Amino acid sequence: MKPFEYERAGDIGEALELLRAHGPGARILAGGQSLLPMLNLGLYEPDILIDIGSIPRLSDIEVSGDALVIGAMTRQRSVELDDTVRSRQPLLADAIGHVGNTRVRNIGTVGGSIVHNDPAAELPLVMVVLDANYELTDGVSRRKVKAEDFGVGSFETSIREGEVLTAVEVPTLASDWRWGFREFSYRPGDFAVAAAAVIARFEGNELAEVQVGITGVGGGPVRCASFEEAATGRSVDQLGEIESLVTTEVDYVMEGLESSEYRAHIAGVMTTRAIVDAFERSREDNRS
Numbered sequence: 356m357k358p359f360e361y362e363r364a365g366d367i368g369e370a371l372e373l374l375r376a377h378g379p380g381a382r383i384l385a386g387g388q389s390l391l392p393m394l395n396l397g398l399y400e401p402d403i404l405i406d407i408g409s410i411p412r413l414s415d416i417e418v419s420g421d422a423l424v425i426g427a428m429t430r431q432r433s434v435e436l437d438d439t440v441r442s443r444q445p446l447l448a449d450a451i452g453h454v455g456n457t458r459v460r461n462i463g464t465v466g467g468s469i470v471h472n473d474p475a476a477e478l479p480l481v482m483v484v485l486d487a488n489y490e491l492t493d494g495v496s497r498r499k500v501k502a503e504d505f506g507v508g509s510f511e512t513s514i515r516e517g518e519v520l521t522a523v524e525v526p527t528l529a530s531d532w533r534w535g536f537r538e539f540s541y542r543p544g545d546f547a548v549a550a551a552a553v554i555a556r557f558e559g560n561e562l563a564e565v566q567v568g569i570t571g572v573g574g575g576p577v578r579c580a581s582f583e584e585a586a587t588g589r590s591v592d593q594l595g596e597i598e599s600l601v602t603t604e605v606d607y608v609m610e611g612l613e614s615s616e617y618r619a620h621i622a623g624v625m626t627t628r629a630i631v632d633a634f635e636r637s638r639e640d641n642r643s
């Protein structure tokens with residue numbers, strides 16, 4: 356491993372100043388759960404790591420109108436256990452519980468997962484399904500980017516040199532919407548072969564509105580627009596017929612240990628099951 360410097364930034368201004376001073380040789384260090392393995396494998400060779408772990412307020416979770424604003428340095432486990440997140444956006448709290456294991460989530464951060472953009476990661480998927488926004492700054496200007504526009508491919512995002520992700524703005528779940536999350540992996544804690552996240556509103560047995568995304572199949576999370584359109588107005592027990600539409604927006608279904616056909620099939624099955632879970636939640640709430 357190439358030697359590198361290490362600096363702990365005391366505030367966001369200092370982190371941005373260090374990024375500016377060191378240019379492309381600088382990298383932000385958050386929880387290090389992805390960055391350190393990349394360094395060990397020689398995939399990154401930074402001149403300096405800028406640790407943002409001590410910056411005040413980057414780990415806050417706040418409610419702002421109909422959204423949760425979650426600081427980029429918030430540990431994944433804190434989000435999973437936060438009562439406000441669990442009640443206002445239960446899809447996020449549930450999905451984040453599928454990331455690695457408790458040790459990883461205790462250290463790994465929301466921002467780190469989003470910027471790392473692993474093609475099978477749970478957090479970027481949920482953000483795309485919920486129409487979340489990311490707040491970025493380079494110290495001169497701030498910008499908001501829609502989650503769907505942020506990932507540009509496997510381990511690649513549209514973050515610019517010198518920028519830091521400071522927070523994510525996640526819409527809360529409206530009272531008449533329900534949610535579902537399903538993931539298929541070989542062992543608990545493994546990255547998903549495929550996963551699906553869903554929010555939906557039901558009228559009787561039918562889907563009145565639905566937002567669906569899948570991960571594990573393409574270069575990152577995919578919003579399934581064709582499936583959403585076909586599913587709207589359809590009865591929950593007829594979803595199997597249109598399952599294969601979930602991969603319409605995927606350019607190329609990844610192959611790994613599994614064939615691309617198998618992965619696509621699993622993504623469809625996970626989607627249907629996630630919608631059925633959302634439907635069951637809706638029925639339970641109507642009963643009580």
Ligand SMILES: Cc1cc2nc3c(=O)[nH]c(=O)nc-3n(C[C@H](O)[C@H](O)[C@H](O)COP(=O)(O)OP(=O)(O)OC[C@H]3O[C@@H](n4cnc5c(N)ncnc54)[C@H](O)[C@@H]3O)c2cc1C
Pocket residue numbers: 382383384385386387388389390391427428453454455456459462463464465466467468469470471473475476477478518519520521544545546547
């Ligand atoms: C054993 C193991 C199992 C795992 N399983 C899963 C899994 O099932 N699902 C899953 O999604 N992930 C999994 N992960 C990855 C985990 O979620 C990481 O925590 C996450 O990918 C990176 O978060 P981090 O805070 O550790 O970021 P780091 O590793 O510190 O950083 C990751 C990248 O993001 C950049 N970065 C970090 N924060 C910012 C910021 N605020 N602004 C700009 N750039 C930033 C860094 O420069 C680096 O390039 C696993 C990791 C391990 C070690």
